[in-house]
Amino acid sequence: MNRKNPSVLLIEDDPVVSKLIEFKLKKNNFQFERRTNGLEGLSAVKELKPDLVLLDVMLPSMNGFELLRQLREDEGLKNTRVIMLTASMKIKDKKTAFSHEVKDYMEKPFETDELIIRINKALLN
Amino acid sequence: MEQLGQIGYLLMPDLNTSMNLLLIVTFVLLLATIMLFLISIGIRIHLARQGKLAEKYENEFLPAIFAYMDDDADVEGISRMFDGIKMKYSIFEKSVIKLLKNVDGEDAVKLRKLLVVEPVFNFHLNQLKSENEIERIKGCNYFRFTDLVNREIISVLKRLVHAENMYMSFSAASAMMASGELSDRSYALEAYSKRRGISKMALLELFYRFIDDSRNQTEEEAIALENIISNEDIHSGNRALLIQCVTETNYYFMIGSLQSWLESDDSKWQDPAVVVALIKAQRAFLNPDALNRLNQLLNHEDEKVVKAASEAVTELDNKIEVIDPIKPPFQTDS
Numbered sequence: 001m002n003r004k005n006p007s008v009l010l011i012e013d014d015p016v017v018s019k020l021i022e023f024k025l026k027k028n029n030f031q032f033e034r035r036t037n038g039l040e041g042l043s044a045v046k047e048l049k050p051d052l053v054l055l056d057v058m059l060p061s062m063n064g065f066e067l068l069r070q071l072r073e074d075e076g077l078k079n080t081r082v083i084m085l086t087a088s089m090k091i092k093d094k095k096t097a098f099s100h101e102v103k104d105y106m107e108k109p110f111e112t113d114e115l116i117i118r119i120n121k122a123l124l125n
Numbered sequence: 126m127e128q129l130g131q132i133g134y135l136l137m138p139d140l141n142t143s144m145n146l147l148l149i150v151t152f153v154l155l156l157a158t159i160m161l162f163l164i165s166i167g168i169r170i171h172l173a174r175q176g177k178l179a180e181k182y183e184n185e186f187l188p189a190i191f192a193y194m195d196d197d198a199d200v201e202g203i204s205r206m207f208d209g210i211k212m213k214y215s216i217f218e219k220s221v222i223k224l225l226k227n228v229d230g231e232d233a234v235k236l237r238k239l240l241v242v243e244p245v246f247n248f249h250l251n252q253l254k255s256e257n258e259i260e261r262i263k264g265c266n267y268f269r270f271t272d273l274v275n276r277e278i279i280s281v282l283k284r285l286v287h288a289e290n291m292y293m294s295f296s297a298a299s300a301m302m303a304s305g306e307l308s309d310r311s312y313a314l315e316a317y318s319k320r321r322g323i324s325k326m327a328l329l330e331l332f333y334r335f336i337d338d339s340r341n342q343t344e345e346e347a348i349a350l351e352n353i354i355s356n357e358d359i360h361s362g363n364r365a366l367l368i369q370c371v372t373e374t375n376y377y378f379m380i381g382s383l384q385s386w387l388e389s390d391d392s393k394w395q396d397p398a399v400v401v402a403l404i405k406a407q408r409a410f411l412n413p414d415a416l417n418r419l420n421q422l423l424n425h426e427d428e429k430v431v432k433a434a435s436e437a438v439t440e441l442d443n444k445i446e447v448i449d450p451i452k453p454p455f456q457t458d459s
Contacts, residue, residue, distance in 0.1 A: 016187070016223045023191040109229035112194070 011041035038062025265296035302334030
């Protein structure tokens with residue numbers, strides 16, 4: 001892991017939210033990449049091997065949970081740090097996420113400073 | 126044969142006329158198709174241009190908004206970005222609202238402040254004064270959602286509450302609920318309640334916004350509501366809706382008035398819809414003092430009134446039975 005500029009891959013289809021997160025992450029010296037759907041997101045994780053993935057649940061082509069399941073089944077990627085960032089407040093979704101060993105689960109609406117704190121915390125482990 | 130020839134002769138001129146007519150119709154249709162095609166291309170080009178412009182403005186605003194959220198820019202910088210271009214206001218607001226749906230806490234507080242920067246505020250104030258009805262509605266909605274009013278805006282909204290357009294009237298009334306003056310809020314609620322064909326949902330929004338602080342109901346507000354509900358000019362259906370709103374907003378300060386209206390012989394409280402609403406209020410507020418009147422209403426001629434009274438009596442009786450067993454521990458036999 002690049003400790004000075006850790007890389008974060010955001011898999012999120014909302015352009016405005018993505019731009020906000022990009023602004024915030026770059027300002028905090030993170031390397032930033034974004035994909036807008038599940039399939040492209042999975043390919044990007046394989047290709048870029050980011051230090052952390054920020055993952056939405058409702059995504060085109062493959063939802064966040066399916067992407068997460070595939071990550072955990074892949075020997076080379078199963079230890080990828082993932083933080084879920086989703087509008088879903090269902091406890092069932094939270095359970096599913098933590099059963100796939102996500103580092104954290106953030107609900108939208110969220111506070112950008114808190115997101116950075118949680119990302120930094122997840123990267124420490 | 127001769128007859129057939131005559132028929133053929135008779136048909137020939139008609140055939141020529143029909144052919145000519147067919148050609149004319151085909152030509153007109155072709156022309157209309159070309160026109161529609163050109164119009165649709167024109168619309169597509171216009172929409173594409175608008176889309177590109179919207180994207181351009183959004184790309185200008187977003188970095189400025191993010192910088193402001195991160196304390197790297199001030200409101201004045203953003204205020205200077207509008208250049209009086211109408212589209213910029215809507216793109217800016219859409220961006221802020223989109224962000225507001227996704228962020229929380231301090232970020233949301235800052236974003237809300239952006240919705241009321243001076244150029245945006247003035248733009249919507251001008252919308253309120255516009256000749257165009259749609260623009261005026263947009264203006265009302267802005268003040269309805271931002272809860273920002275001053276005396277100038279209130280004076281415009283007071284006129285718009287009486288507008289013929291029902292939605293404008295509602296939106297103006299809702300915007301007026303942001304006023305700290307009880308008289309403004311009462312004016313808006315009363316004016317809207319006097320209209321025909323209003324919906325309960327709309328009235329309920331006004332009601333919730335009318336109440337300044339739901340945790341601190343006040344005598345003044347209760348008196349104002351009593352005056353509105355008992356106003357002679359209010360249609361019975363709307364009076365029933367208003368009473369339902371009192372119940373649903375749990376405005377218990379009005380329990381005394383609700384009971385006295387139920388017991389009143391005045392004609393304005395005799396409409397079955399009004400009586401049912403008053404009965405349901407007694408039931409919701411668990412008012413045991415209304416039991417006598419409720420029992421009398423079990424013999425009412427309207428079956429809806431009887432049903433509501435029966436349900437209220439049953440519920441009140443049950444609650445009183447539940448409360449009764451608690452009493453003995455406080456009684457001593459000694």
